Amino acid sequence: MSIQLITVVTLALVFLIATVLPVHMGALAFVAAFVVGTAFVGESTDDIVAGFPGDLFIILVGVTLLFAIAKGNGTVDWLVQVAVRAVGGRIALIPWVMFLVTAVLTAVGAVVPAAVAIIAPIGMGFAARYRINPVLMGLLIINGASAGGFSPMSIFGSIVNGVVGRNNLPSNPSLLFVSSFLFNLTLSVIVFFIFGGRELMRRKATAISLTPARAAVATPVSAHVEDVTRTEGLVSTATEEAAERKPGIGCGDSIEPGSRDETVERPKPLTREGICTLIGLAGLAVGALAFGLDVGFTALTVAALLSIVCPSSAKAAVGQVAWPTVLLICGIVTYVSLMERVGTIDWLGNAVTTIGAPLLAAIIICLIGALVSAFASTTGILGALIPLAVPFLLAGEIGAVGLIIALSISSSVVDSSPFSTSGALVVANSPEAERDRVFRRLMVWGFSMCAIAPTATWIIFVAPGWL
Template identity: 35%
Template sequence: MSIEIVAIIVLLVMFIIGAIFPINIGIIGFVAAFIMGVVVSGLSVDDIFNAFPADLFVLLSGVTFLFAIVQKNGTIDLISRWGLLLVRGNTGLIPWVMFALGALLTSIGTSAIAAASILIPIALRIANQYKINPLMMGLMLLIGVTAGGFSPLHLFGVVVNGMMDSQNIPHSPGLLFLNTFILCVIVAIIVFILFSGLRKFIRKDSVKHYSAAATEIIDINVNQEEESSEDSLKERLTWYKGFTLIGIALLVILALGYNVHMGFAAFGVGLVLSLIAPKRQEGVLQSIPWPIILMVTGIVTYVGVLEQIGVIKYMTHLIAGMNNPIIATLTASYIGGIISSFASTTGFLAAIIPLAIPILKDPHVSSIGVISSISFASSIVDISPFSTNGAMLLANAQGMNQNEFFRKLLIASVCFIALGPGLAWVIFVVIGTPW
């Protein structure tokens, strides 16, 4: 049995152990990375350290640190009240607002990680406060982020279109964006219905929520001198919440406007807010989900070792050996879904296109259909708790036990991996789009 197959089996065993026993899978990942990398494959310990996702660690810990402060001082409660005013009290519209915001940010070129990092903490806090299923809210947001991901301005679109240009393969950036966007909308509708989102449109307490929110916001402007309860005060704009809102805006400007690393920017903004009100920081560090960060970094470290020993290249090269372009596209789509749920979507897209040239140049299939199928399959699975965006979702889970949220998110990821690539393949390759 080849080392590549053994490494994949070890990965599957890790998930089985993590599902049966109350053991952090990240610890298993670190141990497996050492055994498979150093003991079995002959890598050095430095190679294992190189596989550690320091970028992801800083991102997760920095963003969760900042939003632990934001949540503790009540600013997210304030934002959520304002957000409810915008949808006029209809909580059923909130997931779609998050979908639209995610799609808008990524379609104009914002990094998917940056967009998700900014929106996820706010979205899940709102979901918790207004009794919206947090998993549905998170999925809708990340599907929206994916919907805008293949815009000609976004990194995914740039990579795919650039690789197609370099290989002289006919393609259309506009059609790639349209195909993936429409399919993401369809998936979002399915998710919304399956999670009973339609009921939110006819909730009898929506008007009550709206009225209460509106009253509290008006109180800020016209009833400042009245005595209020502690809960009401939490939802009023104070000087510290004002500084916090400025800090969030600064984070967005630094990350999106100046390409400052989101994690370091979040640490910097959080540090300033801590210095402004140091006595209010008790319990903030304890609020950072360290077990989740350990789990994600451990798994990603193991996947990094798999890449170093050639497992990723081994799987992608399987595609090149197939003669049937339709079956080869289906295989490539599923491989893309599986690999991208653990590894870099951008990296996989850059690797798969040169290997899929025989498929893309086959006159019996549409090259734009093939690349749309592979692109959608490789990106829709970014909800996985072992991808960066999915990890951010898990790290900010509210409204349910984190282990329960992890299990449900993992189940959703498996469903997306099982059904997403097949759906894209049927629509874009087997049936074909009318345009």
């Protein structure tokens, strides 16, 4: 058995064992990286640790620490109240505001993880405060980031268009952007109605005025439902979500259609600590988006300054960092880094290019892009798989523009996986009582996208041969 196949089988075993037994998947992934790396690859522990995603660790810790401080001093609640008042108390509009804001940020040049890191904590605060399904809120934020991510000014768009240009392939940057935006918008509409959007359309903010403490635990989920999600797919998940959207079970007291109660709670004046926190959050946004500062280190810097200026509200914040999520994500990514070093990704890509049927090769490339991107850097995948596909794209049997669009969308919509940076940020910023549930829902949804997105984009952009 080749080392590449060994790494693939081991990764499958990690998922199987962690699903069946109460073993932390992140710890198991670290062990797998150590065993495979030392026993089969001959790497030292220093080599293995070199694959640790230090940048992702800093982002997760920095952002969750900063927003733990913001939650503790009431700043997040204030932002929630201001935004809800701005939309007239229409709860159903709040996730779409988050979608559009995140899309605009990435379209004008923000890195996708940076935009999600800034918006996710605020959006998940809305979800907790107004009992919006956190999966709905998280997916619309992630989809919004992907929707704007392929504009000609964006990072993803620049990478794809640059790789295409260097390889002298046909390109259409505007069509790439429009196709990605419309695909993610359509996907978000589906998400909205699967995960409780119809019920949200019947509610006003006044019907569900909660204290933050109650909001954090407002959605009990039975162990029975969690066990079912281990084995059933997306359809069963949607059914469970629909069942859970009943009044009194995590979605609040419904208002009868036609209710005209427009009263919305007026935001309370910000305290000195809240003002300092708001300035810090604005500094994070400006530093990350305008000056390209690292999101994780900038967030840690702001959190440290707030701890000095306002020590009372920062005292308990470190304990609220999502450490289990950090362990999980860093463990999986460390193992995937090992797979990249031993050539597993290149091995899969090269195997595809030898397939004689061009249409079959095209959908397999999209599937590989989706599967790998669900665990690894979407940026890296876009830069690696397009060159691998160049030889058979140049043969002219498959439309280059169509395959590039399909591959780009397939590799980006799976950022909803909890093992990607965007998905991990959503999980980390979910209320603690909801975190396991959100992780499982995003895992089911993300892996469903690994199959659905490549198939759908292949049918739309590749098979007809119109691009």
